[in-house]
Every structure is written in structure tokens, then in C-alpha cells.
Amino acid sequence: MNIVRQVPTKGTLRRIFKRIIFGKRVHCPDCGSRSIKKILSEERWRCGRCRLPFSIKSSSWLKGTKLSLEQVWLLLWCWQKKFSIQHAMNMTELSYPTVFNWYQKFREKIPKEKLDALLKGNIACDEMYTKGNAVIGAKQKGTRNIALKVVHQKSVERHHAVNFLTQFVKANSSLFTDGAAIYKGIDKWHKLKHTYEIPSKFEFALTAEIEGLWACLRTFIRRMYHHVTRYKLEDLVSEFCLRFRQDEIFENPENYLRNCLSPKPFAL
Ligand SMILES: [Zn+2]
Incomplete structure (x- = not known):
């Protein structure tokens, strides 16, 4: 080069x-x-x-x-x-x-304002855990539209999920999650069509997408920054989000x- x-x-x-x-x-x-x-x-x-x-x-x-x-x-x-x-x-x-x-x-x-994403349609939501922090993430099925948020504790609680989904997912979207308790009854807090007992074939495709996202995030952090400790995790996650969405700034x-x-x- x-x-x-x-x-x-x-x-x-x-x-x-x-x-x-x-x-x-x-x-x-x-x-x-x-x-x-x-x-x-x-x-x-x-x-x-x-x-x-x-x-x-x-x-x-x-x-x-x-x-x-x-x-x-x-x-x-x-x-x-x-x-x-x-x-x-x-x-x-x-x-x-x-x-x-x-x-x-x-x-x-x-x-x-670059980070103000709004997801709609079929949304998969999941959590990732890393060294005492958690990241909650959502992906619009079949697109590169994602939203991620860092939670500074070991586990994601229901109020984190509610705040996250209210902020980033448009009302009347369809939400797909695993059976985690934090998502149960989420439709009482935000108007979403929530499915967590998903037919296995569909679940597999959805899980593959969100698992693929977490794998990309882990590789990004490891390859580019080795250790997160000296950078703010939020900043790295925001950068990753924009890169994943193929924002023109990159x-x-x-x-x-x-x-x-x-x-x-x-x-x-
Ligand atoms: Zn002057």
C-alpha cells in the first residue's frame, strides 16, 4: 500500500x-x-x-x-x-x-445526533456481557441498522431494557427476544408486538444475526484496541455502531x- x-x-x-x-x-x-x-x-x-x-x-x-x-x-x-x-x-x-x-x-x-438511530419493523434484541459491563443491543432484521447501549453493571435489568427499547425502537414494531425474564411483559411499557417463543427455524436465523453482531463487536474491540480499559466502552461501542451501519464518516x-x-x- x-x-x-x-x-x-x-x-x-x-x-x-x-x-x-x-x-x-x-x-x-x-x-x-x-x-x-x-x-x-x-x-x-x-x-x-x-x-x-x-x-x-x-x-x-x-x-x-x-x-x-x-x-x-x-x-x-x-x-x-x-x-x-x-x-x-x-x-x-x-x-x-x-x-x-x-x-x-x-x-x-x-x-x-449521528447516533440517534430509530429501528422499526422486525427487531431482534439481546445482551452481551464483557468484564463487568453489559451491552444491550437491537438489530433490525435483514439490515445494518443497529442500536447498542452500555449498561455499567454485570447484568441488564428490566428498566434498562424498557429505556433502551423506548429510546431506539419505534412503536408497533415486532420484537423478538429469547425467553429472558427482563423482556417479559415489555409490551406493557412500550407498544411492541413481543414474541419470545419463536418457531425454531425463524429463531435460528434471528439468533444468527444478533450473535453475528456480538462476534463483530468483540473482534472490533480486540483487534483495534486490545484492551477496553483505557478507553471508554461507550465511545468504542458508539464507534462500532456507526461503522456497522457503514456511515459515510468512515x-x-x-x-x-x-x-x-x-x-x-x-x-x-
Ligand atoms: Zn474578527
Whole structure:
């Protein structure tokens, strides 16, 4: 794989970042004024109204980083490709803490509304257990539409299931679960057609889908992060959810930046 081909030229990168951060015309990130002057080189500007000096990086959450735009782009690409931290270190020649922190940052900057999934139709719901935590999950049958939620205790209780299903599953959907007690009588709390004694053939297909989902999640965590302990499990689960749904933010660095590099809103 040719690394160089993954990173556009310096000029192209600046154009991409500029367009994403400022839109058609560069403006002051603080007061919004379009009366600006280039200072020194093309790297920085100064606002004619409030005198603020600013750059591409200082006008977004890239503020304060010592990394070049090329390095940010390459790290982003490694993260999208699910490279382990070690692999990304080899590719970028950056240190463990640097890669670790940028992976964390990429995850944290995903807009929360991206996670507002609503499932409908035939829904399978199940739980997964991992090192003292539990994850409750639902999958819309035959689609990549999923919702997952971390429960910070060893077992999932009925109120967790009720809250989860109310939040993520549309009323009047059909819910399929195993015979676990937490789901019994769930239709009293949320309007769902609940089936838990499923004909064996159908159950097999459904179980296979949700088991496949848990297997993917476990592999994702193991391969990419080895240990969950240093990351927040919620963040990893959210990242996994969006990857599973094949969200466009994982397609290429530009798509990610267009969705997630929102600059500070300026006062007009
Ligand atoms: Zn200004």
C-alpha cells in the first residue's frame, strides 16, 4: 500500500480544510468578519475588525496541535481503516500517546445526533456481557441498522431494557427476544408486538444475526484496541455502531472532516 497516495498534496489539503472550515470565503472565526488580511505567508490571516490572528488549525478543534495537516489526514485514514495503534505508529512515525489521543479525539468529535438511530419493523434484541459491563443491543432484521447501549453493571435489568427499547425502537414494531425474564411483559411499557417463543427455524436465523453482531463487536474491540480499559466502552461501542451501519464518516478523511470538523460558531 502506498502511503503517499493516501495523502493529497499540501496545497490540495489546505483547500479541502479551508472549504470545510470556512465555506466559500475565509472569515474571522471569532467575529465572522470577511475583512481579513493574509499575514507573512499563506498560513495565517488577521481579522481587520477584531485584529485576531487565525489559521486553519486555530479555527477548528485542530487548535493547538503540532501535527501538520498531512499527519492529521494520515492518522485519520489509519483510524478509518481500523489500523491498530501499533500499525498506525509505524505508518506515521508518531508516538503511542499521540496516536492514542488522536484516535480518541476522532471518536469524541463525532456529532452525537449521528447516533440517534430509530429501528422499526422486525427487531431482534439481546445482551452481551464483557468484564463487568453489559451491552444491550437491537438489530433490525435483514439490515445494518443497529442500536447498542452500555449498561455499567454485570447484568441488564428490566428498566434498562424498557429505556433502551423506548429510546431506539419505534412503536408497533415486532420484537423478538429469547425467553429472558427482563423482556417479559415489555409490551406493557412500550407498544411492541413481543414474541419470545419463536418457531425454531425463524429463531435460528434471528439468533444468527444478533450473535453475528456480538462476534463483530468483540473482534472490533480486540483487534483495534486490545484492551477496553483505557478507553471508554461507550465511545468504542458508539464507534462500532456507526461503522456497522457503514456511515459515510468512515469512507474517507474528507467525509469525516465534513461531518465532524465543525468550527466554533462565531457571533455575528
Ligand atoms: Zn474578527
